[in-house]
Amino acid sequence: MTATFSGSYTVAVTPFSDDLSRIDVDRLKAFLDWQLEEGVPGIIMLGTTGEFLTVTPEERRLLVDETVKHIDGRIPVLVGTADASTTKAVAQSVEARDLGADGLMIVPPYYYTPTDDEIYRHYAAIVEAMDLPIMLYNNPVTSNVDMSAALVARLAKDFPTISYIKESSQDIARVRDVIDLAGDAITVYAGERVVDSFLLGAEGYVNPYGNYIPRASAGIWGLLTSGRIEEARRIDGLIKRFDAIIAAGHPTYGHQAYSKRLAARAGYPMGDVRPPLTTFPQLGQEGEERLARIGAVIDELDDVTRQIGL
Incomplete structure (x- = not known):
């Protein structure tokens, strides 16, 4: 299948009201406008960062519908439709298509630790x-x-619509392994270590950083594709610095609360995270201290971004 997606995509947080009771559509639209203004070439809703496990079916439909309508074809909209139930994953995928999504991002069925054949049948x-x-x-x-x-490779070769992968296994060599085995049947998107992944053959990037530094997170891919590798490493090095600040205290899921709080710092409040995730206020003084350290690195990143002309 001919590739239609390229560049660095934001996997977006889901905007909630301050009391977490509903999707805040006004916040969503303001956030999407900001993404467009900053040059983000595509957006993914209801991924891990989007807290897909905490939204109701009605909220899912509302979020996808409002996103697709507001974007109005200006950039691709992908939707996470994962579920441990094959029946539910199919229904959510059909619904996303019917609402006008341009593509889907789907993690394999979780919790059950399925076999390869079970994963194959799911997709x-x-x-x-x-x-x-x-x-x-x-x-x-x-x-x-x-x-x-x-x-x-088996999935990509057997099903032409399975044409991309966000590779986040933490095994950087996997990027090359997938390309070697699947060839033109699939396009690899980096889920981490963007510079190294690009050098191994990745053709795009999916990241949560676009929620609060969209110009830098989108622009890094342009630097890579234009051969400005060292400038891209400079941007990536700063991202790794504040990423490490978050991971040191909250290695698995902490980035959702910080992503939302940092989006608010940039002028785009998105509410907080829903339970069982730790809200930013629940982080207490530790959260405020880490936020200040992250903010200092982001200010440095903004200066570098301007210097190199992003």
């Missing part, structure tokens, strides 16, 4: 139900499932 059912491009999402840290390069 086969989704593919048979609708024809949108699918980005596999390999994130064993959160799904407890690590899709091998061989399995990815």
